[in-house]
Amino acid sequence: MNFRARQCYLFVGVVVVVMLMTSDLTLGLGDVHTSAVTVAQLVQTEHVVIDILQDYITKEENRLEAIKRYVESWEEGEADYVNNPINSYLFLRRLTQEYNTVLDALHHTPTLDVRSNLTLLRESTDVPVEADVNGAAYALVKLQDTYNLTIDDLVEGDIMGRKAVHVLSASDCFRLAQQSFNNLEFELSEMWYKKGLELLHARQPLTQEELDKIDAITRQQATRSMMRNLVTKMARDSDDAVHSKFSGLGLPTSFQQQIYEGQDGVDQVKQVDELYRRLCRGEDILPPEAFFGLKCGYVFGVSGYHQLMPFKVELVWSDPIIIVYHDVLTHTEMAMVKHISTPRLATTMIHSFTTHEIRKSLARVGKTAWVRRGDDITVDKVLARIEDMTGLTTYTSEDLHVLNYGIGGHYDAHVDFFDLQNKSLDKDPHQGDRLATMLFYLNDVEAGGSTVFPMLGIGVPARAGSALFWFNLKRSGKGDYRTVHAACPVLLGEKWIANLWIHEWGQEFRWTCTLDPEE
Ligand SMILES: O=C(O)CCC(=O)C(=O)O
Ligand SMILES: [Fe+2]
Incomplete structure (x- = not known):
């Protein structure tokens, strides 16, 4: 394992262990996606961002246009600027009025304005951060699990026949895999890594970077499984005080089953969870x-x-x-x-x-x-x-x-x-x-x-x-x-x-x- 991969694993390990010690499974997960109102507000914010950028593009285009006009109006060696009075007039006009326009265009760049407008917007709204993308990724995994959505449909952006604007890429799959792992959903994590690798393999010919990525992820499988065993063992060996901290915090049932194996009530947790999913899917139980x-x-x-x-x-x-x-x-x-x-x-x-x-x-x-x-x-x-x-x-x-x-x-x-x-x-x-x-x-x-x-x-x-x-x-x-x-x-x-x-x-x-x- 190379140094970067080792570091990355150490980090994941630390995250998982910290999550267990603090019993905070929400660590690193943002919650922008958790409320439709917040997401709708962000959609509005993006409209404003697009307007600001559109305005910036127009100003930049005008600026470049002015510079281009000046450069193009220069006809090298063609005109007699010295002896022809009209040429001479036009030449001097170019060097004063039009040249000043160029100087103006060079001095008054709209970059500062656009930057300060975007900064103001960022300060006045809760702009999502990386953790929010992870939160949204975890929500997807939860939906997949509850509603038995196939990984292929999700990758195709298809949720019950409703198509998303884009499909998921290999790196999206790796993010979902990593997020599932962080949230102790180990089986789901494996599935997403597999899918990500499959998508990468399907890209032919592969770049050296893609080959390296495939290689790294494949080699990390063993470390992941070691991490998984370690975390499970740590949780299993923890005392009741730590276990009681877990209660109600959304520990995945698959993980609970492993740590409480053989103890009273674990079968009931599994059964309630199974019934919950079936009822959510609208199955008739009775x-x-x-x-x-x-x-x-x-x-x-x-x-x-x-x-x-x-x-x-x-x-x-x-x-x-x-x-x-x-x-x-x-x-x-x-x-x-x-x-x-x-x-x-x-x-x-x-x-x-x-x-x-x-x-x-x-x-x-x-x-x-x-x-x-x-x-x-x-x-x-x-x-x-x-x-x-x-x-x-x-x-x-x-x-x-x-x-x-x-x-x-x-x-x-x-x-x-x-x-x-x-x-x-x-x-x-x-x-x-x-x-x-x-x-x-x-x-x-x-x-x-x-x-x-x-x-x-x-x-x-x-x-x-x-x-x-x-x-x-x-x-x-x-x-x-x-x-x-x-x-x-x-x-x-x-x-x-x-x-x-x-x-x-x-x-x-x-x-x-x-x-x-x-x-
Ligand atoms: O949203 C629901 O359907 C149930 C909510 C609930 O059980 C609660 O807020 O205690
Ligand atoms: Fe309730």
Whole structure:
């Protein structure tokens, strides 16, 4: 292995080890792609960049044109400038007026202007950096994995028949391979290296540089596999304190399987993950009989206008109760919630209940904003509607949590409750546990983005204006683990949701509880 390759491997090794020690799988991954709003803003920024450059090109062309005109108007040895008065006049005019134009053109170059305009733009916008390209590359790999997309289709830029503007090159494949490796997706990494090499081999005749690249990557296979074994062993040998740091951070299931091999619960993780993928792909998991007895109907609200105008309700599951309300928000209301949230969107963080840290995680990729009662009349109306729909108070709930997922945006399997009965969290600020979740879909997602419940085998597509509702707690107040749910990665388009976590306090006369720990 040459020195550069060795250095490169050392670097990858260090990255992987640092990721394990700090349990930060997001290291080196930017999150520009995680929100469709941010990407749309960048598309606008690029329009401005193109305008600035276009203007620069025009000015440069005019400048060169002036210089060219001067040079071309000189007819060497052809004219008698000395004896012919007209020639003499033209000659002197050239040397004064036209020559000055040339001097002007040479002095006033538009380069400084274009540079300062571009610098201003860079300072006023979050221009993506290398890490953001890696983030977007990792999103692609995640989509490939969840939706069983073939590597060939991805290379051709084909996602479910929708063509991209360009195909992927060999070096794109190597970037995807490297990114998968950094994120401990070792099998996927191998596949992408193989594809990259195949694309390079297909280029005939090969340049010396390409031959060197093929050679280096082929020789690095052995080091990669050594690195992989080392990292896996280190993770396997780590103690519980380190393992608990990993929880909820989006460690790939394939890697978890290897490090927790033979331990309790690992089969369940694998099973939940498998069901999650199948549900995301829209596969039917349950036989039709499982849905017998489930109903659709009109249900009147508990107060206000909906006492006369019922809600369209679909019972998606009966135990635990999962309900979809159709057409419950208007387009204006959805637009308003998105409008207020857009300037507040920030990288989604997750709260680890084992370490109490708040961190960026690969388990949840998207951008979040919080909006509260009083921020806008629409928010107040939405909260009042939730009370109408559920009969529960929203005065002890959290603020409305708005999420914008871009391509690959997702949320791995989780429960919404804190299980306060089992954990010694300070209860007061929480107003009790999260009794129920109301999740509004604020747009139609072109492909992907369903909410799925792997333990139950059901999935709910994101449809603009509908709302998904379920109870997180049993009547005894215990967390109901059957409500494990996940947001499938967005495959095409974007996804907007707003959810409200309704808390236990204040529901004493609205929700019957029981002392029976089994209920
Ligand atoms: O986006 C979704 O479909 C689910 C989001 C979710 O589960 C959450 O925010 O807790
Ligand atoms: Fe959730």
